[in-house]
Amino acid sequence: MKKDDRAGAKTELFRTEKIPRILLKIAPPVMLAQLIQAMYNIVDSFFVGQYSETALTAMGLQTCIVPVLSFNYATKSYLRCRETMKDSYLFSCVFMLLGVGCFVFFLTQLLKIF
Structure with a gap:
């Protein structure tokens, strides 16, 4: 199977299905990933907060910059x-x-x- 054929098969869902059905297929994995990330952040904040308030503040400040750095690093x-x-x-x-x-x-x- 060519690369173009795979791309066409992936986007076929968006052409043929209704939006609520697409959301029911795509949303649960994304929601689960966000839930796991939120739980990780809560546990991480708890342990870092026990170390010191300054460390917890620094962790909060870095949270907003990490996605930007990750994207740029991934694209080299x-x-x-x-x-x-x-x-x-x-x-x-x-x-x-x-x-x-x-x-x-x-x-x-x-x-x-x-």
Whole structure:
């Protein structure tokens, strides 16, 4: 079987079946994978949180950048991986300084909220 024939067989489902039937065939494995990933994240957070609060914060910050790095690494875009890491460090530092600045300069106003 040629590669084009396999691709045609895979997309035939989308041409012939109704959307609810397609969802019932495709969605359960995806939902199961997401459930397993969520459970892993919960258990991972629990154990990292017992180590220290700083480690738990760092783990939360890295969660959003991992999919971007994974995609770029999988496509062998190593330059984009480096750029992504550089940008993520830069944005992390900028937001950290903004947060510290807000607390330093607006401490009394923030405390009045509570």
